[in-house]
Amino acid sequence: MRTMKNALLIALVVMLNINTGFAQNSKKVKKLSDDERMEWWRDAKFGMFIHWGAYSIIGGERDTKIAGGGAEWAMDKLDYTIKDYEKFPEMFNPQLFDADAWVSMAKNAGMKYIVLTSKHHEGFGLWDSKVSDYDVMDTSPFKRDIVKELSEACKKQDIVFCFYYSIVDWHHPQAQGNLYPNYNISQHDDPSVVNPEFPKYYENYMKPQVGELLKNYGEIGVVWFDGDWISDYTTEMGKDLYKYIREIQPNTIVNNRVDKGRTGMDGMDKEGNFAGDFGTPEQEIPDTGIDSDWEACMTMNGSWGYKPSDNKWKSSEDLIQKLVDIVSKGGNFLLNIGPDGYGRFPSESIRRLNAMGEWTQKNGEAVYGASASPYEKPSWGRYTKKDGVLYAHVFDWPKEGTLKLHKDIKIKKATVLTNSNTILKSIGTSREVLLDVPMLAPDTTVSVIKIELAD
Template identity: 75%
Template sequence: MKIIMKSTLLAFAIMLTMGNGFSQEKKVKKLSDDERMEWWRDAKFGMFIHWGAYSIIGGERGEKIAGGGAEWAMDKLDYTIEEYEKFPAMFNPELFNADDWVKMAKDAGMKYIVITSKHHDGFGLWDSKVSNYDIMDASPFKRDIIKELAEASRKQGIKFGVYHSIVDWHHPQAQGNLYPNYNAGQKDQTVVNPEFPQYYKNYLKPQVKELLTNYGDIDVVWFDGDWIADYTTEMGKEMYGFIRDMQPNTIINNRVDKGRKGMEGMDMEGNFAGDFGTPEQEIPATGIDEDWEACMTMNGTWGYKPDDTKWKSSEDLIQKLVDIVSKGGNFLLNIGPDGYGRFPSQSIRRLKALGDWTDANGEAVYGAKASPFDMPEWGRYTSKDGVIYAHIFNWPEDGKLKLNKAIKLKKASFLSNTEANISLDKTSEGVILQLPETSKEEFVTVVKLSL
C-alpha cells in the first residue's frame, strides 16, 4: 500500500517551527452564544459545495454506477487506495474561479458557503503540512482552494465555512484498512480500527487546527462521519472545545459529537456538543425549538454525477426554503461542481431562479422567525418584527385567501408588487383576502400582513 502521509514527528516539527501560522495572534472578543449565532440565525440560506477528486469520476466505473452519492465513489465502486490515488493525480480543475463561485452564491440570495475541505476519501483541498495527500502535493493543480474561496467570500461579504470528514478511507489508522468496504463501520458498530485514537490525535486534530489557524475566521465548521464506532463522544466534546479555543465565535454542527438521530439530524436526549442540528434530505414536519439546518441536494447526489438527472424544480427549491424558514430552520443547498471546476448548468438555472425570488421577497426570509400559526393549506407563514408574511404556494382558484383567525389585520400588501390592491373581508372565521390574479408570481407569492 502506498501511504501518502508524513511522519508524526515531522508533522509536529512543522507545527512548532511555523509559529504564528498555527496560532491565533489577534485578540478576539468572545461572544455569548446568542451573539455568536445571530448572523447564522438571520442568514437562513447557504450554499453547500461537495467537490474533490471524486468529481472527475462522476459516480461511474465502466458499466457500474455508484449507488447514492457520487462522492462515495471510492467505497461504492470498489477502488483500492492505490487505484483511487490516480484521481487526485488527475484532478486539475483549471476552470475553477473562486470569485465566480462566490458571486453565484451571493446572487442566489445565499449568505454563507460551506465547502468540503476533506471528504471521506481523505483528499484535502488545502495546503496541509500534516499530509501530502492534498491539492498542493498529490494534484497537478497546486492551488489552495480553501484559501481562494475564503478570500473570495470575505471580499464579497459572504460567511465562509468548511465541511470536514471524521472518516478517512485513505488513512491506514482510520478506515484505510477496511477495503473493500471502507464504510463497514456505518452499519456494523463492531467494525473498528484499534489505531483510530492515534489518527484522531496525530492527524485529524492537526488538520482541523490548520484550517482554523491558517485561513482567518472560519464561520462554520461542519463535521460528518460521526457514525463510526471508533469516534467517541469524548472525542467529539474534546474536538468542540479544541475548535472553540482557537476560534471562540465559530459555529459547529452537532455531528462533531455522537448525539444526532440519523437523517433526522437532531440530538437524542443527553448532553452533546454542537450548535445546531442537521436534518439531511428532509424537513421536520413541524418547527423545532432548537437551532437546525436542513441540508439538501438539487438532484439526488452531493458530488457531481451526470447520470443523476432527477433535478428538483426551481419551484420546489423555493418552496423548501420557505417551508424551512417557516419552521425556524436554515437551508443549506448543495452544488456538486464537475472535475473542471464548473457548476452544472441545471444548478446555475436554479440558482438564478432562487436569486430572482429572494431579490423580490427576501424581506420575508432573512431574519425571519418561525410561524406562530399552524401551516395553512395554501402555503406557509413567516414572521419578523411584528409582521406576518403569507407565502402562497397554491393560489386560490376564486382568489379568496383565508387567513388564520388569530391574525388581527391592519393592512395587506404584496411584497413584490406594492401597487396592487388587496381587499379585506373580515368574517367570524377570520380575515379573507381578495387577491387580484394579475399579482400571482411564478413560484411563491408573498403577502405582507401588517397587524
C-alpha cells in the same frame, strides 16, 4: 560598512515584522454569547453546500457501472482499492475553477454563506496541509490552495466562509484500511469492529488538520462535520474537538455531527449531554421543525457529488418552496452544488440558482431574519414572521381572488410584497380572515403578501 548597515536594517525589519505578527496573533477575539454567536446564522437562512473533490472527476461511473446514491461515494461504491483510487487525486487539475465566480453565483442566488468540503470521506484535502501530502498542493498537478482562494473570494463579497470536514477517512491507514479487508467496514457502525489505531488518527491527523483550517484561513463561520456514525469515533473525541475549535475561534459555530447527531446549544443538549450548535436533517424537512436551531441540507438532484447520469433535478419552483417551508419552521436551508472535475457548476444548477436569485431579490424581506410561523400550516402555503409583520407565502394562488387567513390575525395593513402601493382589503369572520387579492398571482412560483399586524 555598508554591508553591516544593510544587515542591521534587515534585522530591524525582521524584528518589527515579528513583533507586529505577535501583536496581531495575541490580540484576543471578543467571545460572544451563544445568541450573539448564532445571530448571523439564524438571520442568514440560506447557504450553499459545495461537494467537490477527486470524486468529481469520476462522476459516479466506472466502466459500465454507475454508483448508486451519491457520486461522492465512488471510491466505496465502485470498489476502488486505495492504490487504484489514488490516481484520481493525481489527476485533479480543475483549470476552470474560479472562486470569485462561484461566490458570485451563491451571492446572486441570495445565499449568505458557503460550506466547502475541505476533505470528504476519500481523504483528499483541498488545502495546503502540512499534516499530510494527500492534498491539492502536493498530490495533484493543480498546485492551488482551493480553501484559500474560496475563503478570500467570500471575504471580498461579504459571504461567510465555512468548511465541511469528514471524520471518516478511507485513505489514512490509521483511520481504516490496513486493519480491515474492507477499508469502509466501519461505516456500518458495528461495535464488534474495533480499530485500535483510530485514536492516533484523531490526535495526530484529524485534529491537527481541523486546526490548520481554523488558524490559516481567517474567520470561519461554521465547522460542518460528517461521518460521526462510525463506531471508532466517540463522544469523548467530539467533546475534545468542540472545545479545541472554540479555543481557536471562540465564535465559530459547530454542527451536531461533531458528536453522534444530537442537537443543542454550546455543545450541550437539554439534558446536559454533549451535542453541537445546530441539528442537520439531511434530504428532508421535518414536518414541524425542530425545537432548537437546525439546518436542512439537500441536493438539487439525487447526488451530492457531480453525477451527470442523475437527471432527477428538483424544479426551481420546488426549491423556492422548500426554502420557504424551512424558514417557516425556524430552519436554515443549505442547498448543494456538485461541480465537475474541471471546476464548473452544472448548467442545471446554474439555472436553478438564477431562478432562486430572482425570487429572493424580490422577496428576501420575508426570508432573511424571519422567524418561524406562529400558526399551523395553511392549505395554500406558509407563513413567516418578522418585526410585527406576518408574511403569507402563497404556493397555490386562490383562483377566486380571496385568500383565507387564520381567524386571530389582526391586520393593520396588507399589500403584495412586490407592490406596496395597493392596499388589500380584508374582513374577519368567525372562522377566518378573508383577504381580497389580485385574480392573477404576482409571482409564478411563490407570491408573498405582507401583513402589518395591529397591536
